[in-house]
Amino acid sequence: MQKLGEELRNRAGQKIVDPEYLLFEAPREKVFMTGSEVVKEAVKRASVDASVSYPITPQSEAAHLIGELWVEGYVGVYFRGESEFGVMSELAGCSMAGARTITTTSGPGTLRAMENFPMWAGSRLPIQLVLMARGINSPLSIQPDDLEVSFLLDTGCMVWYAENAQELFDMILAGFVVAEQPDVHVPVVNVINGFFISHTRESVMLPPDDIALPPYNPYKAPMPPIDMEMPPGRFLRDPFVMKSNYISYATHTSWQFEVRAAIERARPYIKKYLGGLIEEFGDPESDIVLVSTGTGAAQAKEAVRLLEDEGVKAKVVKLKTIRPFPINELREAVKNAKVIFVPEFNVVGWLEREIRRYLYKHSDAEIIGGPRVAGGMTMPPEIIAKDVLNYLGKEVKHVY
Template identity: 60%
Template sequence: MKERKVVDPEYLLKEAPREKKFLIGNEAVAEAVKRANVDIGVSYPITPQSEAMHLVGDIYAEGYLKDYYRAEHELGAMAAVAGAAMGGARTFTATSGPGTLRAFEMFPCWAGARLPIVCAFMCRGVNSPLTIQPDNIEIGWLMDTGMLIFHAENPQEFFDMLLQAYVIAEQPDVHIPVGVCADGFFVTHTREIVEVTPEDEMLPPYDPSKSPCPTMDMETPPIRQIRDPFVMKSNYISYNAHASWQQEVRAAAERSRKHIAKYLGSSIEVTNPDAEILLMASGTAAAQARVAVERAQKDGIDAGLVKVKVIRPFPDKEIRELTENPKAILVPEHNIVGWLAREVMSRTDYTKVCGGPRVFGGMTMPPEVILSEIKNLARVI
């Protein structure tokens, strides 16, 4: 392993000097893993994620990870990192679109086993005819797996959120997986200035002794996780065990809020919160919405923006407070179902929420499209 200095997480995330690099999102992923002190990375290629895990393999060869291999398929990769995490290792993997679906069984298993796995999701379309293009519909499916879900707008946030994810996931009172999502191609293959921390500094190693569940390794006498498998029982105790554990996983997500506030900052970013027309967006939709809001303000329209960075746990209190005063709420999204609009509608007066504009299947969302919707709303409110 390469010799490096272990530093305090708060120092690394907030105080360490930063060097500017011109990176695409997939390169930013590898740079984050390099500094995350990861024990093992398990990969399986799928566009637009493939390059990121290829680069993780490169840094493994340079001595930045203890182990790395390519699994036989996406489900195998996600099962492998689960086994490694159960053995007390800090793990990393990544996938996209159809790969997310092929591996989906493992995500609630990770959460139920209280495994602090960090997975990058480079979101892409999932449909027929086949597309590899940007579409973040998979975030809507991931939201109820029990994982924490972060949504990065650009390569800089992708780098930062991956490091923050390890620190938050491994808190003893949290200890559940984190999915760090980014819109495929728009982030993964877009080159921007990314400020990275020093290569010779890394997070402290994962301490499995602080896990709320026993770690299984060769240094610990073998144990059974469950004496009598609940799946073999049909009685009140079995039902109650399952029900209470699902509640505990979600309680862990709620307990993560204070750690998110400490290491990631607010779950949202707000511009002009008292506006008559308030846009709510996440990921790259927030970037286009920001430009549309600036143009609307120049045209004399009172518009504002709420960028949602943390999808799970959803910022309920903040959204409720911010949606009290605006006359209309616009939710632009890169998916057909409008999962963010649904989240907002369920926490406010849904009659004020205008879902859209939405683009999907690889379509882009020029700011002009959003601006047109803002102007339409301005005429009727």
């Protein structure tokens, strides 16, 4: 960071601006690009210190593009790691040494890397992972399917879910800002449905690329960075904490609660920088509610429009964050609901489980897990509308 006249500039020479200015006030121009290209545009404006990549469909392109930013001087450290396990470990090293870091992965890569995610959280590393969800099961599929997200829910990482490329752009920038708050300081996983977002073009509004987020300050982190520049000099990140190491089991308990507490502390920052943990669409008074996330929410919105043509009023509650879970927001949003549908892009219905858990004894609505598609199937809004119409006992006119 250097001062030029009155202006602060980052090491790429971009003018440093307040996150609020970058996210909400800076003039924006319309461009037409894919989700992968949008990742590059966000990273370009984020004063990123380090990124490590590994190829896997569908996230490879986003990872290449971050490499181009490194060549152009916008990213400090960039290379291809040996595997997702290696990559996530290398990023842990970068983050511990005081870097703002981001990477991307998908499907089996997420599971290959899995041991690292609770380690990131327990080590209080504000690493950002853009997860382009794809199938993980055998038989193999490279197609969109977000079952992998369920594995991340209890790692101690924040999990956010973007509906489209625009939201992904804003969430990546907000992700750094929120995750790096000293009282939060845990990893953030920004999920999109692979291919649907990563490989399709849509119009996105972007601020200028000569402004950027303030650089990360590791000396405000809840643990000292590993650089021999901050006391205590004698500092291990992170020791085994168990009784055979002459300390109490209580430390591990307290430490794990602290990581979860950190996620809770993110709530006011998320409200500020994402404008809320949920978004509502459709008739606010409707007792038919479609709760979904990401592409599922986008399709549900289309279904609400179709239902409107049939004279049925419905609304969508889109969850922008899964961790922290928008508990109070969801309860408030469904307080008039008679029926809740949960469209999902996986076979297990992890989002339905989450919703049932948080609405138990807080809602009398019937909760219907579905419709569900998997393995790369699309979810036409018609099938959502059909489920609703069937439930209402109405005639289904559309031909499917």
